[in-house]
Amino acid sequence: MKLRELVFINAFVVALTLALVNYYFQGNIYDLLLTFIITLVICYIVFYYLIERYIYSKIKLIYKLIHNLKLGKDLKDALGEYVSDDPINDVENEVKEWARVKKTEIDALKQQEQFRRDFLGNISHELKTPLFAVQGYIEALQDDAMEDPELAKQFLDKASKNIDRLSLLIKDLDSISKLESGEMQLNYKKFDLTVLIKEVIEQMELKAKSQTIELIFKDKYHIPTLVYADRDKICQVLINLIDNSIKYGKENGTTAIKTFELHDQILVEVTDDGAGIEEKHLPRLFERFFRTDQSRSRQIGGSGLGLAIVKHILEAHQQTITVRSTEGLGSTFAFTLARAKSSFPI
Structure with a gap:
């Protein structure tokens, strides 16, 4: 609803009420019409001024801020222009859209947080498994296995395989990191x-x-x-x-x-x-x-x-x-x- 329509409806209701009250006490149809017209004009002017001055202008400011900041403009730009004739309705739509976007962002952040936790848990497990295996084979070699060349060779082969697994993991992580950052150029x-x-x-x-x-x-x-x-x-x-x-x-x-x-x-x-x-x-x-x-x-x-x-x-x-x-x-x-x-x- 436009500002003038809103003001007119309110002024009409007040003027009609006062005119009917006056008619009830005076019983004169001419007084009713005169009271209605005068009250309607006065109420329209007063209401328009009050709503425009104290309510509508502030809503326009809120709308400008919401609308322009959504477009990525800075605060000065947001305050410097106005693009709507019906800011009350537009503020409602903008706030609903803002709430929808924020909910989507919050859901995405929650999903990313879960992904981060899963990623840290997975990568720690992927690194821990071969590292512990290599550590175990080296400790076995340090203890007694060196006295048995055949057993020592088996342990070294297994340790080597786990080191290869670590190298593959680090290489793949590096590849993904470069692809995401754009550092890896395509030929x-x-x-x-x-x-x-x-x-x-x-x-x-x-x-x-x-x-x-x-x-x-x-x-x-x-x-x-x-x-x-x-x-x-x-x-x-x-x-x-x-x-x-x-x-x-x-x-x-x-x-x-x-x-x-x-x-x-x-x-x-x-x-x-x-x-x-x-x-x-x-x-x-x-x-x-x-x-x-x-x-x-x-x-x-x-x-x-x-x-x-x-x-x-x-x-x-x-x-x-x-x-x-x-x-x-x-x-x-x-x-x-x-x-x-x-x-x-x-």
Whole structure:
């Protein structure tokens, strides 16, 4: 409701009341009309002045502050302009919007706090496990194991494996940190994705055979598929996804890599027929250190950061990755890449 409408309604009610009271005592219709008109004019002027001076102007100031500060302007700018003819209604809408935004921010902060606690707990566990193992092997060597060369060699080999695990963890954390901060620059170039996939399959074939898993990339993909991205980083994405499918695949299972041409993108899918993932775990799958099966994941090894790195690399390319999975049937990870144009440099 506009200011003039609000004032008029109040003035009308007061004037009508006084006119009716006067008519009740005087009984003269002309006095009623005269009293009504005079009172209406006087009340309108007085109410308009009072509301404008003591209420409306302050509401306008509040509205200006809320509206302009929401736009990121400083205090001087916020006080220097006015953009609404109906600040009372707009203040109500702005406050409701402000409350909604603040609630969203508070929920996000709570989620981040929970994520921080989980992250600290996870990273302390990931660091503690190999460190304690190395410490135990060294103490055993210091005690009696040095007298038995064969036992000493076994302990040193196990200690070396745990140090390698620590190195992998630190390397992956460093990679994520650089990707998030933008410190890790992407080396964009045009390359044949088909050739890269074949190279990665050859690289992962020995590990797949050791788990009796067949890597499938059908012959129909012999045609060059040109994309524009950082070849080394996309190689890392493919290695991480295929390695993940091998780790969690079933015995005598398969991992299939497929590509699809979209309008200006290439879609890549890595599909396994393993145990699959529960639907409740899918939203958190790309979080750092998140594991759906803690006990099995520890036995399999790895830093727990593979999928998080994949997500960060693709986001750095301004591309997306999705996952769909059914328990008992397997999982499919799908990501997009920019399709190379003839104008892109080689």
